[in-house]
Amino acid sequence: MQSSNHRLRDMEQHHPLLSAGADVEAGSLAAGVMGGGPHAGHTAGNRTLWFIQDGCGMVCATMTWFLVLYAEFVVNFVMLLPAKNFWYSLLNGAAFNSLAVLALASHLRTMLTDPGAVPKGNATKEYMESLQLKPGEVIYKCPKCCSIKPERAHHCSICKRCIRKMDHHCPWVNNCVGEKNQRFFVLFTMYIALISAHALGLSGMHFFTCVKVQWNECSDFSPGVSVLLLIFLCLEAILFLTFTAVMFGTQIHSICNDETEIERLKNEKPTWERRVRWDGMKAVFGGPPSLLWCNPFNGLRLRRLMLLSHGRRGGSEFSV
Secondary structure: OOOHHHHHEEEOOHHHHHHHHHHHHHHHHOOOOOOOOOOOOOOOOOOOOOOOOHHHHHHHHHHHHHHHHHHHHHHHHHHHHHOOOOOHHHHHHHHHHHHHHHHHHHHHHHOOOOOOEEEOOOHHHHHHHHOOOOOOOOOOEEOOOEEOOOOOOOOOOOOOEEOOOOEEEEOOOOEOOOOHHHHHHHHHHHHHHHHHHHHHHHHHHHHHHHOOOOOHHOOOOHHHHHHHHHHHHHHHHHHHHHHHHHHHHHHHHHHOOOOOOOHHHHOOOOOOOOOHHHHHHHHHHOOOOOHHHHOOOOOOHHHHHHHHHHHHOOOOOOOO
């Protein structure tokens, strides 16, 4: 019978035999391996808020919020509030602002949710012996974060962690898109695409209306300022609509085929039982199809979130 040292191999990307459930158990078994450092891990009992302190990611996430809030400003104060039709302003304002809130909420949930990080430093001798592996059975260790890699996990060089079912690292949400936050990322792309299309439609209507009358009667701003604000909004909306619509379609395709973007690019042959189409959607969004699928607040516990935010540690990564 082979020794534990022979069964543990330092491999970056292979198909390990360790399941995700066993990996979660590893977090509680690997004691004393969560030392300090810029990307220190966390024990199961010390739950803190997940946040990646990456400079580029934080700038991109801030820019995302700024552009959404800019769109809110132009739609509300340049187009809707000065409009003479009360119901036109009320209905479009309610729709646009509701979608914007859902988009920003989805962005926050994507950014602050653990994407499925494997416990750091769980590749210990004690844990290896507890697995009771059969002769010839092999599991794989990530040499970068010293963790045992479950099936379909990949190492993220920005998060400094192995992520289960990692699809990609998105700087616009300053986080990896993985097993636990993919549904929030899908909702984020969907709502951004919707408010971008809505903003384009409102801008077209506003231009068409203002051509018929004096520009001074269309907006509380001067004609030059109004035109510049609307042009920038249209450019932003076209860019965002194109990007998020493509990402939304790509994500839905990946979910329905149970294949992450990394697995597709590397042409990895599946060693797992694929959950395709509706089974894949149910696995990501949870439960049978319902309106809860479109709700980024579903499962959010504000009281627990406040307790987590007070218990944060220093370092470049906080985790749930």
